[in-house]
Amino acid sequence: GGDEIGRTQMGNNNAYCQDNATSWYDWDLSPADEALLDFTRQIIDFRKEHPALRRRRFFRGQHHEEHGTATDVAWLRPDGAEMAHDDWKIGWIRSLGVLIPGDEVHDVDALG
Incomplete structure (x- = not known):
């Protein structure tokens, strides 16, 4: 997780074995992270409102x-x-x- 706040694992695709800063969450969001999270919420709501963006095929x-x-x-x-x-x-x-x-x-x- 973390894409919704711009979080990266610096290319590590298996951070579950990392007990260090690679996998730890910093829940003190910067203003930029807060803005990205707000945008993510808005775009999720937009998708829910438009069936053309929720195709089954x-x-x-x-x-x-x-x-x-x-x-x-x-x-x-x-x-x-x-x-x-x-x-x-x-x-x-x-x-x-x-x-x-x-x-x-x-x-x-x-x-x-």
């Missing part, structure tokens, strides 16, 4: 125009245009966007 990129959108997920370039196959090979692009249409959630059950 992987995206397929399939066209579903009969449901009102072109695909179940669209990856966007920094200029907002949908990424083409060759766009994924451009090394200098450092950001991308994702469009997840809420009207594409067709796997809702009794629990939402």
Whole structure:
């Protein structure tokens, strides 16, 4: 644990065998850690409010125009245009966007 407050184990992926500062928690959070924890709480609440972010199946990129959108997920370039196959090979692009249409959630059950 600890990602929600920016905690690191400095690359140690098995800290259970570490009885030292690598695995100890410092519960006195800095203002930056408090802000990250607050943001984490907000983003969890946001996810709970939007079924499109709680899918039960992987995206397929399939066209579903009969449901009102072109695909179940669209990856966007920094200029907002949908990424083409060759766009994924451009090394200098450092950001991308994702469009997840809420009207594409067709796997809702009794629990939402």
